[in-house]
Amino acid sequence: MQLSNTLHLLAILCIVNPFLVNAAKSFAGSNLYYAAGLFPADRTTLLDGLQSAGMKVLRVWLDGQSQSQKGTNIDPFPDLEPNQICNGDESCYNDTVLERLDDFMIDAHSHGIKLLISMHSFNALQAGDVYGKEYGTGFFYEQDFPQQAFDKRLQHILNHVHTTLGKPWKELNDYIFAFEAENEAMIGKGQQYIIDHQYWQCDRATTIKNELNGNTGILVTTGGESWMDESVQPDWLTCPALDVISIHAYGVGDYSTSSIKTYVSRAQAAGKKLIMEEWGACYFNTENNNCPTGTALSTSTRNNNIKTWASQISAAGLAWLYWQVIPNADPHFGSDFEIGIGDASWSTLQAAAEAALNADGAFDFSEWLL
Numbered sequence: 260m261q262l263s264n265t266l267h268l269l270a271i272l273c274i275v276n277p278f279l280v281n282a283a284k285s286f287a288g289s290n291l292y293y294a295a296g297l298f299p300a301d302r303t304t305l306l307d308g309l310q311s312a313g314m315k316v317l318r319v320w321l322d323g324q325s326q327s328q329k330g331t332n333i334d335p336f337p338d339l340e341p342n343q344i345c346n347g348d349e350s351c352y353n354d355t356v357l358e359r360l361d362d363f364m365i366d367a368h369s370h371g372i373k374l375l376i377s378m379h380s381f382n383a384l385q386a387g388d389v390y391g392k393e394y395g396t397g398f399f400y401e402q403d404f405p406q407q408a409f410d411k412r413l414q415h416i417l418n419h420v421h422t423t424l425g426k427p428w429k430e431l432n433d434y435i436f437a438f439e440a441e442n443e444a445m446i447g448k449g450q451q452y453i454i455d456h457q458y459w460q461c462d463r464a465t466t467i468k469n470e471l472n473g474n475t476g477i478l479v480t481t482g483g484e485s486w487m488d489e490s491v492q493p494d495w496l497t498c499p500a501l502d503v504i505s506i507h508a509y510g511v512g513d514y515s516t517s518s519i520k521t522y523v524s525r526a527q528a529a530g531k532k533l534i535m536e537e538w539g540a541c542y543f544n545t546e547n548n549n550c551p552t553g554t555a556l557s558t559s560t561r562n563n564n565i566k567t568w569a570s571q572i573s574a575a576g577l578a579w580l581y582w583q584v585i586p587n588a589d590p591h592f593g594s595d596f597e598i599g600i601g602d603a604s605w606s607t608l609q610a611a612a613e614a615a616l617n618a619d620g621a622f623d624f625s626e627w628l629l
């Protein structure tokens with residue numbers, strides 16, 4: 260097409276749709292809670308695969324792992340606070356997990372992928388890590404000391420000096436997409452408890468934001484809850500320290516475009532971003548949000564679910580991270596949303612992720628992506 264024709268066409272497009280030229284685009288990514296435990300060959304497989312799908316963000320956790328997960332072999336590593344609550348005692352933290360992720364993020368960056376770092380998990384708390392052992396799943400969110408000690412953990416992580424880059428994580432804008440205090444904080448406590456303790460999330464986000472010290476090149480997120488409505492709490496929409504409210508949703512109703520759009524409007528009105536930080540398509544023929552075991556869906560049914568739900572989420576303008584892409588064939592253990600690179604559903608997820616890059620986004624993440 261000749262230049263004059265191109266300009267003519269652009270001019271028409273601008274008149275027809277004034278939002279087209281500057282429209283933000285969406286994106287997709289994935290989760291891998293045990294990324295710090297991958298052996299090098301699996302890391303390469305994973306990152307090559309995510310890149311081939313155009314995925315831009317990988318969400319990782321810090322919980323120590325000692326055994327294979329989802330059929331993936333694990334190079335063991337301990338919890339950041341393996342023996343006791345460190346409360347700022349620098350010699351007490353075991354930085355192995357942070358150092359593993361130092362290497363991982365360099366490799367991810369070379370694949371065009373940034374990390375979303377979840378700095379603790381309700382799962383670890385409930386399983387009786389150093390915080391869970393001493394405070395359980397209630398006092399942890401309620402008493403002053405565990406909140407203060409947990410803030411020191413967050414500060415320790417944010418100030419971890421990258422082994423080879425020589426800069427603290429809180430300055431690594433090119434490698435880190437976002438920080439969040441905890442995966443699914445309070446999730447086992449019920450929706451009313453979360454409603455009653457919204458401050459915990461905002462207080463932790465404020466600690467993170469203060470530590471970022473004016474650096475807006477890394478986002479602060481919430482870490483999600485069980486479903487859409489529980490994930491989007493009103494006080495989080497007005498918390499100055501939170502940039503992004505993370506949605507975790509596995510119920511099919513939460514994948515409806517029109518339903519998602521009501522939350523998009525609320526977030527836009529509040530000046531916050533939303534992201535579908537966890538979603539997945541169950542391998543079994545159970546309810547999608549209750550996927551422990553069962554009869555396998557036919558490949559075509561599951562692929563159709565993946566394609567349909569991803570496109571519905573994208574159509575509402577939400578960027579999304581799949582739970583989870585794994586580097587090995589999925590062994591179909593319990594809670595089976597995973598898709599192994601090369602599995603029967605991989606090319607479907609790949610296509611859905613590529614399509615997200617061309618979908619209009621309700622929130623502009625472009626300056627935080629590679």
Ligand SMILES: *[C@@H]1O[C@H](CO)[C@@H](O)[C@H](O)[C@H]1NC(C)=O
Nearest residue numbers: 335336337350352353354355
């Ligand atoms: C951290 O944990 C690793 C693995 O268990 C161990 O080899 C190392 O000595 C620990 N480092 C510190 C400083 O405790």
